[in-house]
Structure formats: C-alpha cells, structure tokens
Amino acid sequence: MNDIQPTDVLEALAAIAPRASTLDEEWPPTRRAQVRDAITASADATDPDPVEIPIRFRPARALAPRRRWSRALPVAASVVALAAAAGAVVTVATSRGGSGRTAPSGGVGAAFDPPANLSDTALGASQYSYRVVEQIRLDANGRPVANAPDAMTDRNWVAANGDILSFRTGSQNGCFSFALSGEPSFSQPTRAFFAALTTDVGTLNTYLRDHVEGSSSRDEAVFVAVGDALRTADGLASPKLRGALLGVLSRTPGVLLHENQTDHLGRRAIRADFVDQRIRPGEVQSLYFDPATFQLLEERDGSNGAPTTYTGPSPAYDAAPGPGQDPDALTGAAFLTVMTGEQVVDSLPTIPKDCQH
Numbered sequence: 001m002n003d004i005q006p007t008d009v010l011e012a013l014a015a016i017a018p019r020a021s022t023l024d025e026e027w028p029p030t031r032r033a034q035v036r037d038a039i040t041a042s043a044d045a046t047d048p049d050p051v052e053i054p055i056r057f058r059p060a061r062a063l064a065p066r067r068r069w070s071r072a073l074p075v076a077a078s079v080v081a082l083a084a085a086a087g088a089v090v091t092v093a094t095s096r097g098g099s100g101r102t103a104p105s106g107g108v109g110a111a112f113d114p115p116a117n118l119s120d121t122a123l124g125a126s127q128y129s130y131r132v133v134e135q136i137r138l139d140a141n142g143r144p145v146a147n148a149p150d151a152m153t154d155r156n157w158v159a160a161n162g163d164i165l166s167f168r169t170g171s172q173n174g175c176f177s178f179a180l181s182g183e184p185s186f187s188q189p190t191r192a193f194f195a196a197l198t199t200d201v202g203t204l205n206t207y208l209r210d211h212v213e214g215s216s217s218r219d220e221a222v223f224v225a226v227g228d229a230l231r232t233a234d235g236l237a238s239p240k241l242r243g244a245l246l247g248v249l250s251r252t253p254g255v256l257l258h259e260n261q262t263d264h265l266g267r268r269a270i271r272a273d274f275v276d277q278r279i280r281p282g283e284v285q286s287l288y289f290d291p292a293t294f295q296l297l298e299e300r301d302g303s304n305g306a307p308t309t310y311t312g313p314s315p316a317y318d319a320a321p322g323p324g325q326d327p328d329a330l331t332g333a334a335f336l337t338v339m340t341g342e343q344v345v346d347s348l349p350t351i352p353k354d355c356q357h
Contacts, residue, residue: 112250112257112270113201114243114294120199122191122238123344129158129235130345135170136264136336138302150335157348158233162190165348165355175355186212186225194229194237201247208248216279219254223274227287230296235342242294246272249287256328263288263298264338273328275304282308284328295342302334 123129132155137148145151152170162180184193186208198204208222215221226245230237237245249255249272261271269288284304288297 112247114247118240118243120238120240122236125160128345130343131156132341134338134340138334140332156232160191162188175352177355177357186229189229189233191236194241199240199244201244204244205248205251219252222252227299234296239293246289264336269297278310281310282306297339299337300334303332305329305331
C-alpha cells in the first residue's frame, strides 16, 4: 500500500461518487434507510447472525497513465481498504448508470450514418489479426516525451477465438499470452461475438446502452466499450460493424464527432470526443477512426483547456458552447495509443519458451 498516493485515493473516491441524477434510481430511499438502520443498530458482538451490509462500488475507467494492457481490470485497492476499515462487507462490482439521454451528441452536432456499401466480412476462422500500437505521452507543448515511463510498442496477434499473443518493448518487455477468460464481451471480444452484433445503428445503440457496465455514466460506458472492443481486436470486426459503432457514438450524449481530422501520424480520420465537464472536468477522451475502413487509428486522453473544477453545466451535454469556447479542443499534455500497422496473417511467430501466460 506504500505506493498508493493521496491523489489516487481522492480520484478513486470522486470517480465512484454517485451523481445526484441517478442516486435515487441506484440507491433508493428505502434501501438507504435499511443500511442506515443496520449501521446504527447496537448489535451484540457475539450475535451468531451478524448483519452484513453489502456496499457496491462502481469502478470508473482509470485515467491515463493508469492504462493497463492486461485483460484483468485493476481494483481500486485503496477504496476497498477504506471500506473494509469502516467494518463493511465490500463487493466490488460494475453497475449501469448515466443520464439515459438519447439525443444525438447531447444536443450538439449531428448523428453519423456510415456508408451503406461497407463490407460485412472480417478475418477467416484460422487467421490472425496482427496489430501494432504505440503508447506515446505528449508534453504540454504537444511533443512526444522521450523515454516516457509508460511509452511502449505492443505487437499483438489476435486469434478469431479472442486469444492474444503480445510482444512488448518499452515500459513493458517480453512475450505475453492471453487466453479468453469467461464469456466473450466488449472488453474481450471474439470474431463470433462481433459477428452476432447487429449493424443497424439504432438497434446496436439500444443493445450497447442495455449491456455496458462500469465508468461514471452510461454515456461514458458506451464510449469506453467501443474503445475497449476495438483497441486490440479491431481486426476481428467487419468494416460495417466498426462503422455502426461510430454511428452509435454519434448518438451518445456527451460525444461530438469531428470529420476531416488527422491523427498523430497525419492520417485522415473522423474524431469522436467524449466530454463530461461535471464528472471529468478539463478532460477530453478521443477515438480516431479511418473514414474508409473505420479501423480504430488512435485513442487520446488529454486536456480540453476547460477548467479542471466543475463550475456549471457540461457544454457537451446541455448546450452549444458559447463564443470562444470549445469543449472538444485538444490542448496540452496527453496520452496516446496509436495504431501503426494492422493486417491479416495466416500464422503466429515463434513463441519463446519464457512467454508469460
């Protein structure tokens, strides 16, 4: 626990704090009263049937540089320790939440409809998606930080069944093998999982909003789910499905699309930004898509130049920004994950004996 910083605890507690708009729905007054009564009741310590109070936390998406490349999601150990010290029985779980709004881009921008002629085929059952990504940290002037502690090149071979062989250099080094754990999902997709999803944007939008979990709102959870699904396993999805996922993002409150953009490598892109100045003040999360194939080219977590404390309604949610204000402006330092190459291959490389499973 010595490596846990005070700011980590504060950020974790702030991230899981319930929003006023969803508190009654997720923790109704009757349940609050039951928990209060159970806490304040003076029960005998030798009671053979003690009352256990389950407290459910909603883990939020970790902000860079806490990105993890393992499939296992990190638990906010400091928060669990605090709750345990209070004498509660803690069950860490994800939970759906959010505004439930369905207006395109929260009332800002227009819904995106992908081209009708996109291919609906992906790689073959015995093939692999070979995808190379780089983690890059930018300084306050937008320049890459040399030898940044989280800089890394990750070369992934992803099988149709979701298994991943990863060779990493930089902040992590070596060979790592990940087998599918549990049922396929947006966080660990397979070719079959993607193939079973509808490519009708409206139906897919409803499906995602009904099935996403975690994050600080359901809107953010949809945005995160798309990034999670395509970050490594992009090649298992057809262009038609990837285009439909971008269409869903354009209909997600808090998300605004910017066409005719370029990514970090200068490639043409459509940029989807998620901004929630109330929950994550001063932050903009971006996904860059190839405008022809809808491959995920880049992820970016950085600053939007807005205040880092909440002082009013989120412009991306409630109203168009005023003159001279752009909630989706990209400024200052940032953390990037950039796809530098992707192709379909028929075989795996030689796997070293010391590859970690």
